[in-house]
C-alpha cells in the first residue's frame with residue numbers, strides 16, 4: 001500500500017492498526033470473519049470506477065462488456081451453490097436485501113411476522129425501530145419461555161390469527177438449527193410469502209451442516225461476509241416466478257449502481273465456498289462452537305438452550321450477577337472480542353443486556369482447534385470472575401497475543 005502510505009499516512013496508519021488488532025486478538029463476534037487474500041484483492045480493484053445500473057444485457061450506461069461477465073459469474077455461482085433458480089448479487093448488504101424482499105412482495109401497512117429482536121431475530125424482520133417495523137404491521141413471534149427455542153406450534157397459532165403477508169425465518173442470535181420446512185408449511189397454511197434470512201448460517205448451509213431453505217422458501221437472503229467468508233455484501237436467491245419482482249425491487253426501487261468490486265469479490269468467495277475445503281471449514285466451525293460451549297458450561301456459565309447447533313453461543317450472565325456490557329469491555333481489554341447481547345426474556349435494557357454473544361467462524365478460519373477453545377473458555381472464566389483486575393486483563397492480553405501469533409489469519413500478513 002505504498003501509494004496510500006505516501007498520500008494519506010493517517011488513514012494508512014489506522015488501517016495497519018486495525019490489521020494488527022485483527023491479528024493479535026481472538027475475534028469471537030459471530031458475524032465477523034477473515035476473507036482470503038484473493039477476496040481482498042478483488043475488492044480493491046478498478047471495478048470500483050464503473051457505474052452499471054441495470055442487469056447484464058440491459059444496462060443504462062455503455063461500457064459493460066466486462067462487468068456483465070463478472071456479475072453473471074457471481075449469480076451463476078450463487079445459483080449453483082445454493083440450488084436456486086435465480087440470484088441477485090447487487091444488494092449492498094443484508095438489510096438492503098431484506099428491504100428488497102418487502103418491496104417485492106408487500107405494500108406499506110401489510111402484516112409481517114419475524115423472530116423478535118430480543119429473542120434473537122434481526123432488526124429488519126419487523127422490529128419497531130427499523131424501517132420494517134415502522135412501515136409494516138409487525139407481529140413478532142418469540143421463543144418458548146421454558147426451552148428458549150423456536151416453538152413452531154406457537155408460531156403457527158400467531159400466523160393463523162394474524163394472517164401475515166410475509167413470514168421471516170432466520171436469526172442473529174439463535175444458537176439452534178432452524179426448521180425451514182416447518183416455517184414453509186406454516187406459510188403455506190396461511191397463504192404468506194416465506195422468506196428465509198440465512199445471513200449468519202449461509203456458510204453452514206453451503207457446507208451441508210444446516211438445512212438449505214432454498215427448496216422451501218419463496219426467497220432467501222444472506223450477507224456474504226459472515227460464515228460465507230466473502231466481502232461485505234448481500235445476495236438474494238429466489239424462485240423463477242419471483243425473479244422479476246426481486247430484481248426490480250433492488251434496481252430501480254432501492255439502489256443505483258451496484259458495487260462491482262464487491263460483486264467480483266462475492267464471485268471469488270463463492271468459488272472458494274464450492275471447494276471441498278470449505279465443507280471441512282463449515283463442519284469445524286460447528287465442532288469448535290460445541291467444544292467452547294461444553295467447556296463454558298462445565299465452568300458454570302449458563303448458555304441459552306444449554307448449548308449450540310451452529311456457529312454461535314449465547315451466554316446468560318444473570319446467574320453470575322453481572323450484565324454483558326462491562327464483561328464484554330473487560331474481555332476486549334484482555335484480547336477476546338465478543339459482544340454484549342440481549343437474551344430471551346431479558347429484564348435488562350438492550351444497551352446493557354444480560355448476555356454475551358460468541359461465535360467461532362473467525363477463530364476457525366485461523367485454524368484454531370479444540371485445545372484453543374478450551375483455553376479461550378478458561379480465560380473467559382478468569383475475566384468474568386475478576387473483570388476489574390487490570391493486571392489480570394493485561395496478563396491475559398499478552399497470552400492471547402502469543403497464542404494468536406501461532407495462528408496467522410488468512411488474508412493478513
Ligand code: DSN
Nearest residue numbers: 030031094122172173
Ligand atoms: N450486525 C449483524 C450481526 O452482528 O449479527 C446482523 O446484521
